[in-house]
Amino acid sequence: MAPFTKLCVALSILSLLACCTNAQLVNNFYATTCPSLETTVRNTMTSAIKNESRIGASILRLFFHDCFVNGCDGSILLDDTATFTGEKNAAPNRNSARGFEVIDAIKTSVEASCNATVSCADILALAARDGVFLLGGPSWIVPLGRRDARTASQTAANNQIPSPFSDLSTLTSMFSAKGLTANDLTVLSGAHTIGQGECRLFRTRIYNETNIDPNFATLRKTTCPLSGGDTNLAPLDTLTPTTFDNNYYKDLVAKKGLFHSDQVLFNNGSQDSLVTSYSTNSATFLNDFAAAMIKLSRISPLTGTNGEIRKNCRLVN
Numbered sequence: 001m002a003p004f005t006k007l008c009v010a011l012s013i014l015s016l017l018a019c020c021t022n023a024q025l026v027n028n029f030y031a032t033t034c035p036s037l038e039t040t041v042r043n044t045m046t047s048a049i050k051n052e053s054r055i056g057a058s059i060l061r062l063f064f065h066d067c068f069v070n071g072c073d074g075s076i077l078l079d080d081t082a083t084f085t086g087e088k089n090a091a092p093n094r095n096s097a098r099g100f101e102v103i104d105a106i107k108t109s110v111e112a113s114c115n116a117t118v119s120c121a122d123i124l125a126l127a128a129r130d131g132v133f134l135l136g137g138p139s140w141i142v143p144l145g146r147r148d149a150r151t152a153s154q155t156a157a158n159n160q161i162p163s164p165f166s167d168l169s170t171l172t173s174m175f176s177a178k179g180l181t182a183n184d185l186t187v188l189s190g191a192h193t194i195g196q197g198e199c200r201l202f203r204t205r206i207y208n209e210t211n212i213d214p215n216f217a218t219l220r221k222t223t224c225p226l227s228g229g230d231t232n233l234a235p236l237d238t239l240t241p242t243t244f245d246n247n248y249y250k251d252l253v254a255k256k257g258l259f260h261s262d263q264v265l266f267n268n269g270s271q272d273s274l275v276t277s278y279s280t281n282s283a284t285f286l287n288d289f290a291a292a293m294i295k296l297s298r299i300s301p302l303t304g305t306n307g308e309i310r311k312n313c314r315l316v317n
């Protein structure tokens with residue numbers, strides 16, 4: 001080989017290495033390696049939601065909790081073992097995060113057609129998108145190429161996932177720590193247009209807060225007593241709990257937010273005008289939500305040769 005050609009080869013190998021330890025997510029990542037991926041995810045999500053509509057909400061929340069802890073790296077999917085502490089028993093997840101069996105079912109189908117190719121982190125990102133779409137929400141193209149973490153952090157899950165008792169300033173700074181703005185906070189909170197929450201997490205709000213519709217408080221108290229019934233469920237969106245629409249914002253304007261962390265978005269603060277605007281403009285909400293989900297999905301992914309493609313979403317290889 002001529003010296004110049006050698007140099008070119010060496011340089012392109014170098015740039016290839018540089019590219020792929022720190023690669024970007026791309027829309028067509030599995031186009032040749034697993035062309036059936038998106039259909040497989042969609043089919044499993046369709047039957048899971050047909051069985052139980054709430055599962056779409058549960059998987060959307062799993063994705064949020066994955067991305068807020070060391071990025072969207074599938075870390076939330078890892079089980080605790082005798083020698084490994086994962087995130088499933090962190091306070092925001094314990095007895096609350098659900099949908100893991102559906103991710104397992106998707107992974108099994110994907111492995112059957114594309115062995116050792118697709119990360120659990122990408123499967124979760126696609127499943128979350130499909131859950132939203134199948135419940136009547138928007139769709140978006142999910143950038144792909146995430147790899148799976150070989151570690152997890154229960155401490156980070158405890159400290160970096162927002163609590164339903166948080167004020168607006170805390171929520172804003174926790175989102176800011178992930179590169180998300182206050183407007184991103186408000187639009188992503190619109191995910192609470194689907195799914196359910198437990199009495200223990202909204203009891204103080206319905207018994208002690210003043211910026212709440214009194215009839216709504218009375219209604220919620222019927223299934224959330226002052227003591228006992230901690231795990232009794234109530235819909236996060238009182239109007240249409242299994243449809244992905246802008247009614248969450250109508251709830252907030254009517255002082256019917258279920259959690260303290262919901263109502264702070266409409267409580268004479270900086271987010272009031274955006275909440276009002278989403279409450280009357282469904283198309284703007286759905287568009288902005290899709291864009292913000294793509295932004296969420298890009299939080300510190302592992303790419304290239306970092307991390308691994310897990311064989312089983314619950315265990316590191």
Ligand code: HEM
Binds near residue numbers: 057095171196197
């Ligand atoms: C802004 C800060 C947020 C707080 C404080 C928060 C808090 C909560 C809490 C406490 C629950 C109920 C858990 C339970 O009762 O077991 C919940 C449910 C849910 N959250 Fe959030 N959340 C936030 C943002 C988000 C975001 C950004 C998303 C997704 C983009 C999301 C999606 C969901 C969904 C879909 C559910 C229903 C899950 C189900 O029914 O299984 N949340 N959230």
Ligand SMILES: *[C@@H]1O[C@H](CO)[C@@H](O)[C@H](O)[C@H]1NC(C)=O
Binds near residue numbers: 048051052
């Ligand atoms: C169907 O939903 C129920 C909860 O409503 C769940 O316990 C069960 O595992 C689901 N079955 C399948 C096949 O997904």
Ligand SMILES: *[C@@H]1O[C@H](CO)[C@@H](O)[C@H](O)[C@H]1NC(C)=O
Binds near residue numbers: 115116
């Ligand atoms: C899947 O790939 C792994 C290695 O990548 C190999 O050991 C295993 O036999 C393969 N399984 C099937 C069913 O092809």
Ligand SMILES: *[C@@H]1O[C@H](CO)[C@@H](O)[C@H](O)[C@H]1NC(C)=O
Binds near residue numbers: 203204205207208226
């Ligand atoms: C309401 O507030 C009072 C006074 O701070 C407190 O003692 C009580 O436990 C609160 N009740 C609920 C249901 O949070």
Ligand SMILES: *[C@@H]1O[C@H](CO)[C@@H](O)[C@H](O)[C@H]1NC(C)=O
Binds near residue numbers: 211
């Ligand atoms: C917000 O402002 C309105 C109108 O000025 C007032 O009636 C309401 O009490 C205020 N709410 C809070 C929580 O300060």
